[in-house]
Amino acid sequence: MNSTGPFFRGPASAGQEEEGPLSFLASPTPSSATDLHLPPHEYCSNGTVTKKKKKKTEMQKKKRQETDRRYRQKKKKAVQDTEEKLAIAIAENGRLKAAVEKLRRENAYFKKQRFATIYAEFSDCLLNDPITTNI
Numbered sequence: 001m002n003s004t005g006p007f008f009r010g011p012a013s014a015g016q017e018e019e020g021p022l023s024f025l026a027s028p029t030p031s032s033a034t035d036l037h038l039p040p041h042e043y044c045s046n047g048t049v050t051k052k053k054k055k056k057t058e059m060q061k062k063k064r065q066e067t068d069r070r071y072r073q074k075k076k077k078a079v080q081d082t083e084e085k086l087a088i089a090i091a092e093n094g095r096l097k098a099a100v101e102k103l104r105r106e107n108a109y110f111k112k113q114r115f116a117t118i119y120a121e122f123s124d125c126l127l128n129d130p131i132t133t134n135i
Helices: 058-128
Strands: 041-043 049-051
Touching: none
Parallel strands: none
Antiparallel strands: 041 049
């Protein structure tokens, strides 16, 4: 056995068989396997890992505030536009309802007038018909 122990041996030669349940730890891992491009972390004394936060500069804070201000302005304008469109749609809906009601009344009037005309013509026909005069 090597003096460094079974876990830190190099890879086994072709004729030599590896031994032990943790023999996979003996071979080094390629750097690409450990390079995960993770953000920097802080290691706390209790063993937990937290993400490091960058301290924001004054310029970054002002830029963020300006971005937030522009976002709020755009949102406020979008809400106002939506409210205006809704008010226009409600007014148009009221006009359309009034127009529909007017057309219904006209339709009922014309039906009544047509019925009266047909009834009058039918009555004239019955009164002037020699066959129905005895009825």
